[in-house]
Amino acid sequence: MTEIDAKAKETLLSVRNLKKYFPIGGGLISKAKSNVHAVDDVTLDVYAGQTLGLVGESGCGKTTMGRLALKLLPKTSGEIYFQGEDIYKYTAEQEKKFRTRAQLIFQDSFSSFDSRNKIGKIIGEPLEVHNYCSGSELEDRVAELLRTVGLKPELMHEYPHTLAAGQKQCIGIARSIALNPAFIVADEPISALDVSVRAMVLNLLKDLQASHNLTYMFISHDIRVVRWLSSHIAVMYVGKLVEYGETEEIFAHRLHPYTEALLCAVPIEDPRARHIKREILLGEVPSPVDPPPGCRFAARCKLASERCFKETPPLLERRPGHWVACFENFEGDSEIS
Amino acid sequence: MGMGKYILQRLAFTVLVVIGISILVFVITHMVGNPVDIMLPLTATEEQRQLLTQQLGLDKPMIEQLGTFLKDAATLDFGMSWWQRRPCMEVIMDDLPLTALLIFFASCISVIVAIPLGIAAAYHKGSFLDRVLTIISLGGICLPPFWIGLMLMLVFSVKLGWLPTSGIGTWKHMILPALAISFRPMGHLSQIVRFEMMQQLNGLYVITARAKGVTETAVLFKHALKNIMTASITMIGSDFTKQLGGLSASVEVVFGFPGFGHLISETISNMDFPLLQAEVFFVALIVCLINLLVDILYAAFDPRIRY
Amino acid sequence: MANLATSKKKVTLWDRFRYNKAALVSLIILIILFLMLIFAPQVTSYSASQSDLYNRLSAPSFEQTAKGGPPHILGTDQLGRDIYSRLIYGGRVSLTVGFVVGTIGALIGITLGMVAGYFGGWTDMIIMRLVDVWASSPTLLIALTFVMVLGPGMRNLIIALLVNSWTLFCRMARSQVLVIRSSAMVESGHAIGASTNRILFKHIMPNIISPLVTTYVLELAHFINAEANLSFLGFGVQPPQTSWGLMIGEGRKYLTQAPWIVLFPGLLIGLTVLCLNLVGNWIRDEFDPLAVKQ
Numbered sequence: 001m002t003e004i005d006a007k008a009k010e011t012l013l014s015v016r017n018l019k020k021y022f023p024i025g026g027g028l029i030s031k032a033k034s035n036v037h038a039v040d041d042v043t044l045d046v047y048a049g050q051t052l053g054l055v056g057e058s059g060c061g062k063t064t065m066g067r068l069a070l071k072l073l074p075k076t077s078g079e080i081y082f083q084g085e086d087i088y089k090y091t092a093e094q095e096k097k098f099r100t101r102a103q104l105i106f107q108d109s110f111s112s113f114d115s116r117n118k119i120g121k122i123i124g125e126p127l128e129v130h131n132y133c134s135g136s137e138l139e140d141r142v143a144e145l146l147r148t149v150g151l152k153p154e155l156m157h158e159y160p161h162t163l164a165a166g167q168k169q170c171i172g173i174a175r176s177i178a179l180n181p182a183f184i185v186a187d188e189p190i191s192a193l194d195v196s197v198r199a200m201v202l203n204l205l206k207d208l209q210a211s212h213n214l215t216y217m218f219i220s221h222d223i224r225v226v227r228w229l230s231s232h233i234a235v236m237y238v239g240k241l242v243e244y245g246e247t248e249e250i251f252a253h254r255l256h257p258y259t260e261a262l263l264c265a266v267p268i269e270d271p272r273a274r275h276i277k278r279e280i281l282l283g284e285v286p287s288p289v290d291p292p293p294g295c296r297f298a299a300r301c302k303l304a305s306e307r308c309f310k311e312t313p314p315l316l317e318r319r320p321g322h323w324v325a326c327f328e329n330f331e332g333d334s335e336i337s
Numbered sequence: 338m339g340m341g342k343y344i345l346q347r348l349a350f351t352v353l354v355v356i357g358i359s360i361l362v363f364v365i366t367h368m369v370g371n372p373v374d375i376m377l378p379l380t381a382t383e384e385q386r387q388l389l390t391q392q393l394g395l396d397k398p399m400i401e402q403l404g405t406f407l408k409d410a411a412t413l414d415f416g417m418s419w420w421q422r423r424p425c426m427e428v429i430m431d432d433l434p435l436t437a438l439l440i441f442f443a444s445c446i447s448v449i450v451a452i453p454l455g456i457a458a459a460y461h462k463g464s465f466l467d468r469v470l471t472i473i474s475l476g477g478i479c480l481p482p483f484w485i486g487l488m489l490m491l492v493f494s495v496k497l498g499w500l501p502t503s504g505i506g507t508w509k510h511m512i513l514p515a516l517a518i519s520f521r522p523m524g525h526l527s528q529i530v531r532f533e534m535m536q537q538l539n540g541l542y543v544i545t546a547r548a549k550g551v552t553e554t555a556v557l558f559k560h561a562l563k564n565i566m567t568a569s570i571t572m573i574g575s576d577f578t579k580q581l582g583g584l585s586a587s588v589e590v591v592f593g594f595p596g597f598g599h600l601i602s603e604t605i606s607n608m609d610f611p612l613l614q615a616e617v618f619f620v621a622l623i624v625c626l627i628n629l630l631v632d633i634l635y636a637a638f639d640p641r642i643r644y
Numbered sequence: 645m646a647n648l649a650t651s652k653k654k655v656t657l658w659d660r661f662r663y664n665k666a667a668l669v670s671l672i673i674l675i676i677l678f679l680m681l682i683f684a685p686q687v688t689s690y691s692a693s694q695s696d697l698y699n700r701l702s703a704p705s706f707e708q709t710a711k712g713g714p715p716h717i718l719g720t721d722q723l724g725r726d727i728y729s730r731l732i733y734g735g736r737v738s739l740t741v742g743f744v745v746g747t748i749g750a751l752i753g754i755t756l757g758m759v760a761g762y763f764g765g766w767t768d769m770i771i772m773r774l775v776d777v778w779a780s781s782p783t784l785l786i787a788l789t790f791v792m793v794l795g796p797g798m799r800n801l802i803i804a805l806l807v808n809s810w811t812l813f814c815r816m817a818r819s820q821v822l823v824i825r826s827s828a829m830v831e832s833g834h835a836i837g838a839s840t841n842r843i844l845f846k847h848i849m850p851n852i853i854s855p856l857v858t859t860y861v862l863e864l865a866h867f868i869n870a871e872a873n874l875s876f877l878g879f880g881v882q883p884p885q886t887s888w889g890l891m892i893g894e895g896r897k898y899l900t901q902a903p904w905i906v907l908f909p910g911l912l913i914g915l916t917v918l919c920l921n922l923v924g925n926w927i928r929d930e931f932d933p934l935a936v937k938q
Contacts, residue, residue, distance in 0.1 A: 072834055099837025112832035114847050126836040175836070350780075358781045362789050479865070479917040481872050481889070484910030487896055495900050582782035587876050591896065601785065602877055605792045613789060620782040628780055 012183055012215045013046040013069060018078035020064055024289065034290045038064040040239035041078070043315065046183070046232075051209065051216040053230030053247070055223050055262065057285055061239040062219045066185040069217055070102050071095070082183070100130055100179040107188040109172025113160050119146075119171055120156030126178045145174040149204060166197030173204065177212060185217045190225070202229065223262050227251065235259050238288050238296040241315060245322035253331055255324040258297050295326070303328045340636070344629065351625035358621045359410060359614065363403055366610050367395075406614070415615035420607035425615035428600065433619065435505070436589070436596035440580045442515040444573050447523035452565065455530025459538060470527065477524030483587035486517030490591065503593030514592045518585060522576040529568045537565075567635055574631035578624040667926035670919035677916065681739060684732045689714035692733035693884045696724035701902040719904040721895060727908055730886055735912065737798065737887040741880075742868040745805040749867075750860050752806075753813025760814070761821030762844065772818070775811050783808035791879045801880040805870055809863070816859050820852035854927060861924035865917040872913050888913050 019042075021035040038061040046052045046069075054062045067073045069080060071087045080087050082098060090098060106112045113122050124142045127133055133141055143153035149170040160168055169189060176184055186205065190198040206229065208214055220226050226233060226247075233250050235243040235258065243256040254260045283300040295301070298308040307327055315325040373389050390396050394405065409415065415425035451474075458467040477485075490513060494502040500509050586598035593599075597616075604612045680687050690713075699709055704719040704727075718727040760771040787804035794800040824830060825848070833843040872889030874880040881887040883894075888909040895905030 067831075070835060072831060096837055099835070104832070104835040106828055106832065108828065112828035114829055114851070116850055125838070129836055129838050129842065175832075179836070354777055354780055357777060358786070362786065365786075365789050366793055475918055475921075476914065479921065480914040481869060481876070481892070481910060483873070483876055484892055484906065484913070487892070487899060487906050488910070491899055491903055578782075579784070583784040583788060584873070587873050590877060601788065605788050605879060608792055613785075613792065617782060617785050617789070620785055624782055625780055 010048045011045050012048040012083060013217075014081045015042055015044050015065075015069065016079045016081070018042045018065075018068060018080060019076040020061075020068055020073065021076045036288050037061075037239040037291055038288060039068060042236075042239075042241045044234050044241060044244055046215060046217055048182070048215050049209075049213055050231040051218050051229055053226030053233045054217060054219045054236060055226050055233060056221065056236035058221060059238075059285060059288065060236045061288070062236050063187055065236070066104070066187050066217060066219050070104055070185055071098070072104070096130070100126075101181050102183040103176035103179070103181040103185070105169075105176050105184060105186040105189045106172055108192050109175075110160055110165075110168040112172065113168075115159070115161060117159075118156065119158055119160055119163075122160065123156070123171065123174045123178055126175060130179060132179065141178070145178055148177070148208070149174045150200075164197075165193055166200060169193060169197075169201055170204065173201075173208070177208060177214075180212065181214070183215045183217070185219065187219045188221070189218075191220065191222070198225075205229070235262065238286055238291060240296055240325065241323075242297065242325050243323065244315070245319075249319065249322050253319060253322065255318055255322065255331060256297075256326050257301050257303055257328070257330050260330070261300075303330055340633075344633070347625075347629045347632070351622070351629070354625055355618060355621045356407070359407070359618050360403065362614060362617045363406055366613070367399060367402065410614075410618060415618070416611045418609055418612040420604070420609040420612065425612045428612060429597070429615055429619060432595060432597045432600045435594070436581065436585060436598055439511060439515055439589075439594065439596055440518065440577055440585065442511055443518040443580070444522065444577060446515055446519040447526055447576075448569060448573065450519075451523045451526035452530055452569070455527040455565075456534050458527070458531045459534035462535060467531075470531075474524035474527045477520035478528075480520070481587075482517050482521055482584075483591050485520050486514065486588045486591040489513050489517055505594060510592075510594070514588050514594050517588045517591070518580060522572060525576075526569060526572050529572060530565050533565050533568055570631055570634050574627055578627050581623060582620050664926050664929075667922050670922040670926075673915065674919045674923065677735070677919075678739075680732060681736050684736060688726070688729040688732050690726035690729040692725065692730045692886055694725060694729075696720065699724040701898060701905075703902070704904055718908050719902065721891075721902070721905045722898055727891075727905060730891060731888070731908055731912060734886040734888050734891055734909065735916075737881055737885060738868055738871055738875075738889065738913075739916075741798065741802055741805070741871040741887070742864050744802050745809050745867045745871075746860060746864045748802075748806055749809025749863065750813050750856070753810035753815075754817040754856060756810070757814040757817025757819075758821050758844070758848075761818040762825055762848075768818075771814065775814050778808075778811050787874075788879065791874070796879050796882050798881050798885065801871065801874060804874070804879075805867060809867065812863060813856065813859060816856060817852065820855055821848060824848050824851055858924050858928040861920050861927060865920035865924070868913065868917055868920075 018039055019037075020039040021037055023035055024033065040061075042065060044052070054065060056062045064073065068075055071080075071090075075088055082102065085094070087095075087098060117125075120139065120142050123145055124138050127138055127141060132138075139156070142156050146153045146155055151167060151170055151174075155163070155167075155171075160171060163171065169192075173189075189205065190201050193201060202225065205216070205218075209216060216229070218226060218229055223233075230247050232245065233243075233247050234241055235250075235256065237258050243250060243254075243259045250259065251263075254263065286296055286299055292309075293312055294309040295304070295311075295313050298304040301308065305327070311327075313325045313327050315323050318324045373386055373393070373395065394402060397405075413426060417423065418425050418428050421428050454470050458470045461467055490502055493500045493513060500513055501507075504510055581597065583598060583601045585596065586602045588594075589596045589599040590602055600612075601616055603609075604616060696709075696713075698711075699716065699720050700722060702716060702720045702724070704717060706715050706717060708715055716726050716728070718731065720726055721730070756771050760768040787807045790804040790807065791800060794803065829847060829851075830843055833847055838846075871880060871887060872892070875887045875889030876893040878890075878893060881890050883890070886894075891909040892906045895902070895909075898905055
């Protein structure tokens with residue numbers, strides 16, 4: 001995964017200065033009293049055939065980011081280019097094409113199904129919507145998809161509520177790969193599952209990536225999972241991108257104190273490493289409602305200086321291909337990783 | 338939001354509704370029907386018609402008529418009733434208190450009967466008593482009140498001769514109409530009470546209270562009844578407004594009870610436009626105020642609700 | 645797991661009735677009643693307006709009339725008309741009014757509610773304010789105002805009852821759409837590129853239909869009662885046409901001599917309304933989308 005040759009570096013999706021504010025309060029006539037800054041000035045690239053891991057605590061805007069990348073929400077400002085075209089400037093025809101190229105895997109796939117339909121209908125719906133095939137051809141394709149995700153084709157005649165959680169998630173995955181998309185946003189696809197079936201789903205995602213040449217935006221709060229699956233990592237904190245780069249580079253040189261803190265929150269498996277001094281993340285996540293200027297992590301950051309509370313640190317390329325938004329010259333303890 | 342601000346907002350809403358509904362009825366009566374055609378016999382001459390049109394001010398533009406109407410309504414002056422030839426206000430004030438008393442009486446009956454019966458049914462769920470009560474309450478909900486009134490009259494006045502068939506004068510005249518009106522809310526209320534009570538009896542805090550050794554009755558009154566009160570208030574409030582808004586008319590007609598419902602019915606038969614306007618104005622006003630009162634009582638009984 | 649699935653599939657309509665005998669009986673009664681009303685000429689021996697002055701106010705009996713005609717099983721009224729035949733023909737009118745008002749009200753209300761819920765914003769605010777104002781206004785008086793200016797009769801009665809027929813449907817449809825609109829199911833539909841029409845009619849509609857059917861059935865019962873109320877007062881259906889409410893209104897003067905004139909129409913109203921209520925509640929319990937998932 002980490003070997004990146006020139007060909008693989010082709011950009012599939014690029015996000016430029018993307019902002020999404022949700023107005024709260026205020027009626028239809030009066031202006032909104034305040035705004036939730038869910039995604040605030042995010043810039044990043046997703047490379048074809050690779051995986052971008054989007055990490056952060058819950059409420060940091062990573063889910064919103066995923067929805068915006070698929071044009072499932074209106075944006076506030078900024079641009080998103082898919083294969084060089086701005087997806088928010090698509091014509092109706094282009095958008096219909098885009099819907100076949102980019103898909104979403106839900107955290108809880110079952111809630112995304114119309115539970116009145118049988119599994120075959122659920123998986124076959126995208127094919128039906130885009131008139132790919134019908135009749136026995138459709139049935140064959142659904143059977144093939146079920147086999148691809150490791151389920152028996154006979155399941156297509158069942159209702160989804162009869163399945164176990166892991167199997168439901170596989171149905172969700174089958175539905176999203178039905179149209180042979182190039183890009184998939186996986187929104188915490190394993191966090192609702194039992195630990196015992198997580199590995200199965202993760203391996204399935206990895207195998208599918210290889211066999212279908214998929215590009216993932218993998219959203220998770222678990223930095224270990226992200227590390228295992230991703231070629232690139234983007235760390236978000238309260239709507240802001242704080243660190244972004246190749247996975248190995250980031251784990252080798254953690255340049256933002258928040259990334260360090262996220263990593264420290266992971267239990268260390270090796271008992272011999274227990275002596276390592278670890279930073280514990282203290283304090284509350286600040287509210288994303290009209291946040292004050294300055295670094296949003298400042299209140300919880302032990303390195304924070306006066307400047308951090310006044311100015312917003314820009315995202316700068318501190319090392320080649322490694323971007324950080326921090327004024328301090330921090331570098332994490334290499335022993336932890 | 339503070340309670341005071343909430344009440345002010347609701348009062349403003351009330352004013353808007355009352356004005357809106359008054360205008361609506363004014364427009365319907367003046368656009369769709371022609372009062373002159375209705376008031377004069379077919380044989381009336383053109384001169385007579387013009388004279389009356391002038392007298393009623395119907396020759397002026399509609400906006401002007403509406404303006405005059407609203408200005409007068411603000412001072413509670415709705416003009417003369419065409420049918421009774423006396424001020425509308427006077428006519429309404431004669432009949433409204435009677436019906437208010439009747440509905441109040443009926444509400445009392447339904448609460449006094451429904452709450453104990455609903456509780457008893459919940460305590461003895463599935464028993465013979467429960468089934469009988471369910472059938473009676475379903476009957477109360479489904480049978481037309483005026484028909485129940487006729488049946489009550491047949492049994493208690495005609496066959497048994499215990500109570501007068503119609504008219505007013507003594508409290509005895511009030512019993513049958515009030516009973517007839519009370520059946521439907523009684524049915525609804527006892528079903529609500531039974532359901533709520535069963536929920537409460539299964540609720541954790543009742544089990545806790547029992548475990549602590551508090552007696553059954555204390556459990557009942559301290560915890561469950563409070564929740565039932567909120568449901569009862571809503572129920573009675575909405576029923577009161579419906580009855581006042583003309584639903585009591587058929588029962589009043591059955592018993593020859595000269596109340597507000599009877600008056601509404603007569604107003605329609607006599608095509609008395611000004612009187613109808615006055616009735617609509619008053620009913621809209623009272624309905625809004627009762628709704629407000631219900632909301633305030635709600636907050637008093639349920640401390641979780643804040644405005 | 646697979647067993648569970650197959651047993652779920654075999655759930656027939658009959659199984660759904662097993663635990664609710666009252667609803668089953670109600671449905672059978674309603675079907676019989678509808679059939680009798682549809683085939684009124686076949687199941688009655690007299691017409692609704694055929695009077696017989698020799699047989700005025702005669703009590704229910706199974707014996708032939710003096711002239712050898714078929715028996716008046718439910719008696720006759722003040723003009724010697726057969727009560728049973730009048731109940732059947734009057735029932736046609738009562739139920740027609742109920743169905744027409746309920747259906748038009750449902751169409752108006754559900755459309756407005758779905759529009760308000762799905763599109764939100766200004767549209768939603770205007771529609772829902774209208775519903776709020778309507779709910780706190782004396783709708784029966786407004787309906788009576790229509791009767792007064794338009795005159796009584798079946799058509800005008802339907803117009804008057806429509807005044808208060810749409811608000812409940814509007815609220816129900818809106819709240820249901822609101823819940824579903826923000827669901828993952830709808831988002832998933834957008835994600836695969838399904839059209840707004842497909843999402844509204846293939847996914848949202850089927851999932852909100854059963855609460856709306858329940859509302860429809862319960863409202864039918866309500867309108868049958870409302871028709872009876874207005875016809876009783878003389879503001880609804882006019883003779884020679886008749887309805888259950890009008891029969892009670894006309895017969896009440898003869899309460900002491902011939903109580904059967906008012907007895908049977910009242911019982912029939914009660915029975916119809918009761919059956920509709922039981923069937924409506926059964927639909928709610930049995931076909932609720934939440935219940936399916938369990």
